[in-house]
Amino acid sequence: MSSAKPKSGAPGTGRRAARPGGVLLRFLARRLAAALLLCVGITLVAFTLTQLVPGDPAAANLGQQAIGDPAAVAAFRAKYGLDQPLPVQYLTYIGNVFQGNLGMSQQSHRPVAEDLAEFVPATIELALFAIVVSLLVGVALGVVAAVNRDRWPDQVLRVVSLGGVSMPTFWVALVAFYLLSFKFDLLPGTGRLDPVLSPPPYTTGFYSVDAALAGQWDVMWSALGHLVLPSLVLAVYTVGMLMRFSRASVLEILGNDYVRAARAKGLPERVVIVRHVLRPAMVAIITVAGVAFGSLLSGAVLVEKIFSWPGVGQYAYRSAVNLDLPGIMGVSIVVAAVYILINLLVDLLYGVIDPRIRLT
Amino acid sequence: MGTLLEVEDLTVWLATRNGPRKAVDGLTFRVDSGEVFGIAGESGSGKTMTAMALLGLLPHAARTSGRAVFEGRDLLAMKPRELRDVRGRSIAMVSQDPSTSLHPMLSIETQVTEHMRHHLGVGKSEARGRAVELLSTVRIPDPERALRAHPAQFSGGMRQRIAIAVALACEPRLLLADEPTTALDVTVQAGILRLLNRLRQERDLAVVVITHDLGVMSAVADRICVMYGGRTAEIGPRETVLTHPRHPYTRGLLDALPHPEGGAATLRPIPGSPPSLGAVPEGCPFHPRCAFAVASCREERPEPVPVGSDHRVACPPDPLGGEA
Ligand SMILES: Nc1ncnc2c1ncn2[C@@H]1O[C@H](COP(=O)(O)OP(=O)(O)O)[C@@H](O)[C@H]1O
Ligand code: SF4
Numbered sequence: 110m111s112s113a114k115p116k117s118g119a120p121g122t123g124r125r126a127a128r129p130g131g132v133l134l135r136f137l138a139r140r141l142a143a144a145l146l147l148c149v150g151i152t153l154v155a156f157t158l159t160q161l162v163p164g165d166p167a168a169a170n171l172g173q174q175a176i177g178d179p180a181a182v183a184a185f186r187a188k189y190g191l192d193q194p195l196p197v198q199y200l201t202y203i204g205n206v207f208q209g210n211l212g213m214s215q216q217s218h219r220p221v222a223e224d225l226a227e228f229v230p231a232t233i234e235l236a237l238f239a240i241v242v243s244l245l246v247g248v249a250l251g252v253v254a255a256v257n258r259d260r261w262p263d264q265v266l267r268v269v270s271l272g273g274v275s276m277p278t279f280w281v282a283l284v285a286f287y288l289l290s291f292k293f294d295l296l297p298g299t300g301r302l303d304p305v306l307s308p309p310p311y312t313t314g315f316y317s318v319d320a321a322l323a324g325q326w327d328v329m330w331s332a333l334g335h336l337v338l339p340s341l342v343l344a345v346y347t348v349g350m351l352m353r354f355s356r357a358s359v360l361e362i363l364g365n366d367y368v369r370a371a372r373a374k375g376l377p378e379r380v381v382i383v384r385h386v387l388r389p390a391m392v393a394i395i396t397v398a399g400v401a402f403g404s405l406l407s408g409a410v411l412v413e414k415i416f417s418w419p420g421v422g423q424y425a426y427r428s429a430v431n432l433d434l435p436g437i438m439g440v441s442i443v444v445a446a447v448y449i450l451i452n453l454l455v456d457l458l459y460g461v462i463d464p465r466i467r468l469t
Numbered sequence: 470m471g472t473l474l475e476v477e478d479l480t481v482w483l484a485t486r487n488g489p490r491k492a493v494d495g496l497t498f499r500v501d502s503g504e505v506f507g508i509a510g511e512s513g514s515g516k517t518m519t520a521m522a523l524l525g526l527l528p529h530a531a532r533t534s535g536r537a538v539f540e541g542r543d544l545l546a547m548k549p550r551e552l553r554d555v556r557g558r559s560i561a562m563v564s565q566d567p568s569t570s571l572h573p574m575l576s577i578e579t580q581v582t583e584h585m586r587h588h589l590g591v592g593k594s595e596a597r598g599r600a601v602e603l604l605s606t607v608r609i610p611d612p613e614r615a616l617r618a619h620p621a622q623f624s625g626g627m628r629q630r631i632a633i634a635v636a637l638a639c640e641p642r643l644l645l646a647d648e649p650t651t652a653l654d655v656t657v658q659a660g661i662l663r664l665l666n667r668l669r670q671e672r673d674l675a676v677v678v679i680t681h682d683l684g685v686m687s688a689v690a691d692r693i694c695v696m697y698g699g700r701t702a703e704i705g706p707r708e709t710v711l712t713h714p715r716h717p718y719t720r721g722l723l724d725a726l727p728h729p730e731g732g733a734a735t736l737r738p739i740p741g742s743p744p745s746l747g748a749v750p751e752g753c754p755f756h757p758r759c760a761f762a763v764a765s766c767r768e769e770r771p772e773p774v775p776v777g778s779d780h781r782v783a784c785p786p787d788p789l790g791g792e793a
């Protein structure tokens with residue numbers, strides 16, 4: 110927080126002349142370079158970890174019978190490069206990763222990249238849907254709680270958010286599934302589409318978007334309908350979390366001089382809140398939203414299982430129990446990349462919201 | 470000159486842990502159109518709460534009584550909606566620290582024009598044109614460019630000039646300036662005061678200047694109200710109050726001012742400190758610190774009574790009466 114004081118008082122002496130766009134680009138380039146390094150580091154960690162895991166992938170994949178056959182084991186090891194020294198295995202792997210080649214899954218016998226292209230968008234679609242709902246609902250309720258501080262709406266919402274953050278996701282998922290899908294049949298409960306429909310042509314991997322692009326409206330509605338239940342279950346926790354945080358952050362901003370100044374201008378309360386309070390509050394809220402998105406991804410493993418959602422969580426689970434090393438490493442890289450991307454996005458949003466960041 | 474604002478028996482209760490406490494207690498004063506009216510007193514004497522009461526911006530759960538008639542209507546009796554139409558349009562505020570009172574994330578253009586557009590219904594480009602004029606009125610160099618900038622790109626003095634431009638945007642009749650120079654470097658204080666003085670002459674604008682610094686008062690105020698413990702100690706024309714003070718507290722404040730020729734040696738601060746909220750003593754609130762206190766000062770609450778033309782003092786023993 111530098112409060113720049115150009116001596117003359119002329120605006121932006123020098124600073125603004127440095128083209129804010131250029132500054133932002135340079136800032137982003139730095140962040141990208143750091144992110145790339147981070148990615149390499151993560152592959153290394155993932156690779157090392159898989160080496161430390163007790164258990165023989167050949168044993169896990171070939172089954173009891175073939176284990177007794179040394180030729181089969183050797184062939185398996187040669188096929189997946191497991192007979193090479195570790196550093197060579199790693200370097201080969203990295204080289205391949207940068208060519209988009211994540212190896213063959215020992216479990217699906219397909220390229221890991223192909224598997225991921227199918228499973229990752231399913232999870233991202235779910236998590237995006239959930240985070241958008243969480244942000245809209247959580248921030249709105251947080252603002253309502255803050256402006257009604259200590260009055261009944263605040264008290265009620267406090268209980269709601271406490272419930273949201275303290276109910277275990279698996280329990281919410283089971284109850285929601287049982288009531289809304291099984292018992293009252295209000296929402297589709299499992300999978301990404303009605304079984305009678307076939308997936309839309311692949312463009313983004315998001316069924317709802319791909320269907321809309323292809324003009325298959327029935328498919329799009331079915332895809333959206335299937336998103337509702339699992340994403341709402343995922344959102345229960347993040348709504349609670351974002352509500353609490355938005356309330357605190359709005360309350361903090363409400364105490365500022367510039368809010369009193371905005372009120373002294375006779376602006377309607379709605380304008381004061383949206384323009385003068387929410388904007389600075391969003392800086393903090395976005396940070397938490399980034400963290401919330403991360404927690405959504407980890408919550409997804411469970412929710413995907415319960416709602417038979419063919420996402421990366423299910424894929425990771427299957428890879429792990431089968432000790433499918435290429436699969437595990439592929440998932441690690443994608444998850445790391447997603448986290449890094451989120452952080453990048455959060456940084457970018459800071460710059461959009463707060464001009465002081467753009468200028469320094 | 471007509472009366473613009475007539476405040477009568479204004480009392481403000483603030484919510485505290487121990488229940489409501491008086492931050493302002495029975496304040497009566499008037500502000501004429503086009504004049505600079507000063508409210509002085511040490512920190513905690515209730516100056517800011519007086520201004521906030523007029524704007525309807527008191528802290529949560531505060532209450533008021535009395536009247537504050539502005540252009541024929543009682544501000545204290547207005548509905549929130551009506552008061553919002555007065556705020557920013559007929560009565561504007563400039564507060565102490567422009568680095569916190571200007572919004573750090575909104576452009577100067579937004580901050581100067583948003584209430585103009587809301588209250589006066591002017592379009593974007595017209596509001597912009599007016600904003601350029603306003604910024605040149607308060608002497609901001611290169612106003613066109615300043616509109617695109619953000620507060621962090623200006624010095625403290627420039628920010629306060631911008632805050633004043635914001636306050637003037639809807640051509641208010643009354644400006645409440647709460648410690649407008651306190652947060653600024655000494656070198657730029659005089660410039661801001663000159664600006665306020667020029668504006669009230671050019672624009673038929675009445676200004677209430679709130680300050681703990683009687684030096685500031687002597688530079689701008691036409692009439693002065695000296696407050697202590699939420700009450701009026703002395704009120705009257707600047708000349709009278711500053712050169713022939715009749716209240717021991719006013720006298721004490723003046724003695725505490727550094728003299729231009731005397732240096733630190735002549736600086737005599739008032740012993741003790743002002744009462745905190747809810748702890749204002751019985752009788753004359755100033756008696757524990759007053760060198761002239763007599764027995765009756767501990768019991769009777771003195772009301773300000775006229776002692777000369779337009780001059781009222783709340784000190785029945787009147788120990789300084791003979792000096793004039
Ligand atoms: N938000 C608040 N809640 C409770 N007490 C307050 C609040 N703001 C100010 N006060 C108290 O009210 C009294 C008057 O304050 P104020 O009007 O700000 O004084 P001044 O502006 O003259 O320094 C002081 O005792 C102060 O501590
Ligand atoms: S009333 Fe008494 S205590 Fe109060 S200022 Fe006058 S002399 Fe001092």
Ligand SMILES: [Mg+2]
Pocket residue numbers: 513516517518647
């Ligand atoms: Mg004050």
